[in-house]
Amino acid sequence: NFMLTQPHSVSGSPGKTVTISCTRTSGTFAGTYVHWYQQRPGSSPTTVIFQDRVRPSGVPDRFSGTTDRSSNSASLSISGVTTEDEADYYCQSYDGTDWVFGGGTRLTVL
Amino acid sequence: VQVVESGGGLVQPGGALRLSCEASGFTFSFGLSWLRKAPGRGLEWVSIIDGEGEATYYADSVKGRFTMSRDWSTNMGFLQMNDLRAEDTATYYCARVYAHMRFDPLGQGTQVTVSS
Numbered sequence: 001n002f003m004l005t006q007p008h009s010v011s012g013s014p015g016k017t018v019t020i021s022c023t024r025t026s027g028t029f030a031g032t033y034v035h036w037y038q039q040r041p042g043s044s045p046t047t048v049i050f051q052d053r054v055r056p057s058g059v060p061d062r063f064s065g066t067t068d069r070s071s072n073s074a075s076l077s078i079s080g081v082t083t084e085d086e087a088d089y090y091c092q093s094y095d096g097t098d099w100v101f102g103g104g105t106r107l108t109v110l
Numbered sequence: 111v112q113v114v115e116s117g118g119g120l121v122q123p124g125g126a127l128r129l130s131c132e133a134s135g136f137t138f139s140f141g142l143s144w145l146r147k148a149p150g151r152g153l154e155w156v157s158i159i160d161g162e163g164e165a166t167y168y169a170d171s172v173k174g175r176f177t178m179s180r181d182w183s184t185n186m187g188f189l190q191m192n193d194l195r196a197e198d199t200a201t202y203y204c205a206r207v208y209a210h211m212r213f214d215p216l217g218q219g220t221q222v223t224v225s226s
Contacts, residue, residue, distance in 0.1 A: 001170075033210045037153070044203060044216045045145075045153060051210055090153050094211040097167045099143070104152035 002026045004091050004102035011108040017079040020105045022091035024072040032093050034067045034074040039104075040087040048089070049076060083109050111135040111215055113142075113204045118220030125194050129220060131187035131204030141207030142180060142187040145216065146200035154200075157189060158207060172198075194224045 003025040012018040022034065036049040047056050049065035052074065062081075067074040074093075078085055086109050091102040117129040131142060139161040146154050157178040159166045166178050177190040187204060201221050205213035 033212075035210075035212045037213075039147075039153070044218055045213075046216070047212065047214050050212050050214070056214075088152075092153075092213070099155040099158065099167075099211060101145075101153040101155060 001098055002095060002100060004093060004100055006089075006091060006102035006105045008103070009106040009108065011110050012081050013110050014082055015080055017077060018081055018107060019078075020076045020089050020091075020107070022074040022076070022102050024093065027095055028072055029067055029069045029074070029093060032095060034065070035092045036065055036076045037090045037092065038087045039090070045090065078107070081107070081109050085109060111206065113206060113215060113217040115202060115204045115217045115220040118202065118222045120223045120225065121194055122226050123195060123224055125224070126190070126192045127194065127222060129189040129191065129202055129204075129222075131189075131217065133185045133187065133204075133206065136206060138180075138182050138185055142178075143205045143207050143213055144178065144189050145203045145205055145213060146198075146222075147203070147219075148197070148200040151200075156202070159187065191222070194222075196224050198222060199224050 005023045033051045037045040038048045039045040052067040053065045062079045088104045114132045141160045143158040144156040157168045159178045175193045180187045201219040203216040203219045205216045208214045
């Protein structure tokens with residue numbers, strides 16, 4: 001089994017860029033992908049980035065993702081944050097028969 | 111593409127519940143999964159069944175107590191939950207297992223509360 005570690009919270013002023021990290025504690029991301037989900041209060045989680053860096057249709061290009069397999073870390077960046085971006089964000093990956101979510105990061109736009 | 115959960119409710123510790131997931135808009139050859147979100151905690155993967163319905167996998171926290179199945183004739187997935195504990199209290203989401211093990215979409219969720 002492995003874990004994905006995220007910061008509990010991040011914050012930023014409107015219009016700024018925030019970055020959320022996701023670090024794999026054991027094993028590697030080799031041969032797998034990292035996906036990112038957004039969960040707004042009262043709503044179900046939705047995908048904002050899949051396969052490390054791909055944005056689903058309808059997700060603003062302010063959202064971007066990257067995975068560094070040499071350091072076993074991934075990150076989600078949101079540029080020009082607005083209050084509509086306030087939500088919990090989860091990274092997710094898998095390994096064989098183990099599917100894992102990070103603990104989630106609460107984004108607050110100050 | 112849609113999944114809709116049902117079957118949640120209030121149950122006493124040690125009791126059982128059966129959750130249902132109605133899938134539509136996609137071929138049933140995709141895998142299905144259950145995820146859950148407990149109060150004050152993050153998303154947790156619970157179980158997964160492959161497109162053929164031949165392989166199922168479970169999180170350690172539910173192994174031996176939960177059983178996932180599917181019925182192709184009705185495009186339904188199920189999660190039988192036995193020996194429920196207070197720590198199983200959560201909103202349970204059904205999800206299609208899409209390319210590269212991405213969960214998409216998730217349903218609106220069904221609430222399970224385990225309390226005496």
